[in-house]
Amino acid sequence: MRHTTPADEHGQAAVSVQGVHKQFGDLVAVKDLDIDIRAGEFFSMLGPSGSGKTTVLRMIAGFEEPTSGRILLHGQDVTASAPFDREVNTVFQDYALFPHLTIAENVAYGLTVRGISKAERARLVGEALEQVQLSHVAERRPSQLSGGQRQRIALARALILRPKVLLLDEPLGALDKQLREQMQFELKQIQREVGITFVFVTHDQEEALTLSDRVAVFNNGRIEQVGSPREVYEFPQTEFVARFLGITNLLAGDAALAILGESSPHSVRPERVQIADPAAPATDGTISLSGRVLETVYAGAHTRYLVETESGMRFISEKQNNQSPRTDPVQRGDTVSLRFERSHAVAVPGTAVAAPGEPAAV
Template sequence: MTETTDAPADASLPAIRLRSLRKTFGEVVAVDSVDLDIADGEFLTLLGPSGSGKTTVLRMIAGFELPTAGTVELAGVDVTQKAPFDRDVNTVFQDYALFPHMSVQENVEYGLKVKKVPKAERRQRAEEALASVRLEGYGDRKPTAMSGGQRQRVALARALVNRPKVLLLDEPLGALDLKLREEMQVELKAIQREVGITFVFVTHDQEEALTMSDRIAVFNNGGIEQIGTPAEVYEHPATEFVAGFVGTSNLLRGEASRAVLGHDGVFSVRPEKIRVAEPGAVAGEGEDSALGRVREVVYVGSGTRYVVDLEVGGSLVALEQNQRSTSMDVMGMRGRQVRLVWRKEHEYRVG
């Protein structure tokens, strides 16, 4: 990273501040007036479907795209028009882009070599970076002799060796198989805690976002629908889109809302909060319930999802753990009448 002549930044300022950020490609509005503050040392995830604007925002922070309007500040310094190499950030992509003819050590050292850092210092910093991602002793290996998860950590070490204030990660786990991706989610969060720098992570995978993030910014149609902790976004979705995208869409609206809850509006109840009971069961104090018929049963090993068509219209999904049930037991529920019961405190108005 090249040195700049900017005055030292105020440590109390956000690591990243976006104001009225907008990006258009011809007639297409990719990002529309985004305002966002990201705290120093925070792990923030930009979550949303393809085309929602999250990757374009990341690229504008990195300097790979220039905003049509608005500003990007890093630690209080306006970098909106600066080139990527003049910003104290590094980016890790889904395609790790490691040099196959170089060793792991040489890959990690490469950026320092370009900046003419002395050889002894390069080696020391590269070894420290590899240690931070738990790859001590792997320096002499070639990337082609490593697993996907190990190559992902080499790419991370190559970014960390520059000691950036901000690390940007563009779906870096997307190419990994499910089991390895889940392991790397936990490992990546642990690494972020250890190195203590700001991570901005882009993904369309809501479980990935919930697993790793301090906060999540949910994107849709070029804007932010909701910002909050994983628990806030999941338990208290601000809009119908968030309720459906982050977790299973489970909404009561219209006649169903009026008949079951006694309220107009749209309400969300998460599947794991719903209990499947016999049709004659009575809701207790502080509970609501709805009668319905099981349309579909999805057995997923540790739990079962029941899709229930309600008598008052609409449907809900209930998720129950298979503590005593087998696949044969739960499959027999299809077509049966049931009563769904949940606590009023788990109903949340959206929109």
């Protein structure tokens, strides 16, 4: 299946991966992959370790050559081209800054190699550092900067060469949570300003949803689904996507038939499942299930509840902590009513029906 997308002004995708297969000995890392990425898009490749996403990035960069298939950049076949002959640049997780050079010298390195004049280098470096808001550290060494600052310098060094495509291999993975979230906003803002195609590899679901125009979800060397963050989260097309992108209650087989009136698999996200007083009447179109709270998990912005229904199915419910009580009114052991709108149970077409005896909800 080819995952196509609107082309650029010349009728071409910025990156086109056509029938690409990559094998390392007996290991098949990527299986007959087809995908187009448009110019100016922030495109994320999301998946667990070993799913093939980094191998695809390395093939686009030229660090690996496909076993078969083609890679085109803006319509030009670069499958056999060396990395330095491609109009791409790569930002790595480990920053790869030269410790003996100043920040300004690090950012200017690519320009120096290309023989750009000293005066022009100084002007471009100044603009690049201004763009990442680090002009004041130009004369420092990398060891004198924080992790977030080093990552921004690595980004400035990559962008100063104005590549047509910027490849980012888990660039925020080494940062702590707070700094990573801050850098997500900065990275997206920079991408919008420069208008360059970003191809971003991550295993962090929240990061992919936050940053991307579109997300490709990888599994076992294949793409399970491509779409906007909203599409892949709200309308997963396979069980893997439903489970990998957050938490879901997956209903299938007899459980789906009993609750929804049809046996085909459906996904209900925990935030769609509300906990109510069993005595309160349910509105039309609402599915109501009686159950007992097995566990509660307080996670700051939200609280999750594991509830077992009278028929033995287990559901996860999640509520935002948008009020400030000192104690949660719902406690472990409470008898509650689980409620969700029938329309919030989304069909998952690429999921096999659960066999008898398998868990109906997760």
